[in-house]
Amino acid sequence: MFHKLLRQQWRWQSICALSLSLLGCATELPITVAEADVSGTLVVGRAVTIITGELQRIHPPELRSFELINTENQERFKVYVKSEDGYFSLSLPPGRYEMNRVQISEGPFLSMAQLAVSFTLQPDVMAFLGTWRFGVDSPKYGRRIVVSMIYDEQDQKRVQQFVKDSYPTFSTRPMVVLIPEPSHKDARLFEVMPYPLYSRYFRRHWW
Numbered sequence: 001m002f003h004k005l006l007r008q009q010w011r012w013q014s015i016c017a018l019s020l021s022l023l024g025c026a027t028e029l030p031i032t033v034a035e036a037d038v039s040g041t042l043v044v045g046r047a048v049t050i051i052t053g054e055l056q057r058i059h060p061p062e063l064r065s066f067e068l069i070n071t072e073n074q075e076r077f078k079v080y081v082k083s084e085d086g087y088f089s090l091s092l093p094p095g096r097y098e099m100n101r102v103q104i105s106e107g108p109f110l111s112m113a114q115l116a117v118s119f120t121l122q123p124d125v126m127a128f129l130g131t132w133r134f135g136v137d138s139p140k141y142g143r144r145i146v147v148s149m150i151y152d153e154q155d156q157k158r159v160q161q162f163v164k165d166s167y168p169t170f171s172t173r174p175m176v177v178l179i180p181e182p183s184h185k186d187a188r189l190f191e192v193m194p195y196p197l198y199s200r201y202f203r204r205h206w207w
Contacts, residue, residue, distance in 0.1 A: 026067060026076040031083075033091045035167045040093040041121040042170055044159045045129035048085045049104065052146065053138025059107030060084060061136040067101040068092070071118070087162065094123040099180065104136055104145065104189065111136075113145045113187040119180040126163065126175040131155050137189065147185040151177055 033042075049063045062084040068077045072095045079088060082105075099117045103110060121127055135146040156177070164171045 026078040029077050029079045029090055031079060031081055031086065031088045032166075033089055035169065038091040038167065038170065040091050041123060042126045042163070042167060042173075043090045043092050043121065043129060044087065044126065044163065045132060046085075046087050046152075046155050046159070047081055047083070047132045047134070049134040049136060050084075051138070052135040053140075055138040057106045057109060057139060059105075059109070061104050061106050061134075063134055064103040064105040064110065066099055066103075068097050069100050070095045071098050072096055087159065089162070089166070092121055094121045096120045102134065102145070102147075103192075104134065106139075109139075110192045111143070111145075111189045112192050113189045115147060115185055115187055117147065117149070117180040117182065117185055119178050121178075122176070124173065126170060126173050127178045128156055128159055128175055130177065130179045143189040145187055145189040147187070149180050149183045151179055 047063050047066075049061050051061055063081045065078055065080045065082075068079070069075070070077075070093070075093075077090075077092065079090065081088065097119055099115055101112065101114055103112050105111075119127075119129065130149050131152045133148045133150065135148070137144045137146075156175075160175065163175070
């Protein structure tokens with residue numbers, strides 16, 4: 001059993017190392033695009049992160065970033081959210097996208113999960129991607145994250161007002177509701193090493 005856990009740990013470390021080595025290939029996008037920089041489809045939505053278990057660390061979980069990949073040309077985009085609850089507005093070329101990776105931070109602790117959630121953007125419209133809820137399990141071995149993507153009418157009204165105030169030239173464009181599929185996803189949440197603020201002794205629990 002011990003050797004099996006070591007193999008699983010080594011396998012995940014290898015995956016993390018490969019994933020992190022590829023991060024430089026992703027185009028970083030601001031969480032809120034300026035109106036002058038909108039050259040593709042304007043994409044808006046809300047991301048909320050909560051703890052679903054009974055226990056949590058001193059620092060509450062927040063969505064550090066999510067990564068999108070255009071499955072037609074393999075172009076990758078990374079969005080740093082760094083918030084428990086916030087809205088995002090992005091400019092993306094039309095095409096089919098997949099959210100394939102998210103990072104959750106809790107103070108100095110960083111976790112990563114692999115996902116496969118897809119949506120397709122059309123030209124000349126605005127897309128409301130709904131409300132993304134990231135439910136993070138209590139810290140433990142075998143930790144999970146549950147992602148739910150829902151339509152919230154109040155959130156859409158707030159987004160429409162935000163677009164009217166921040167992107168007046170786009171306010172006349174139709175806004176389509178585009179909930180990524182599958183709208184519910186459960187995935188393993190892995191700790192990413194190292195923890196820069198902690199000694200090696202306190203980094204011995206690799207959940």
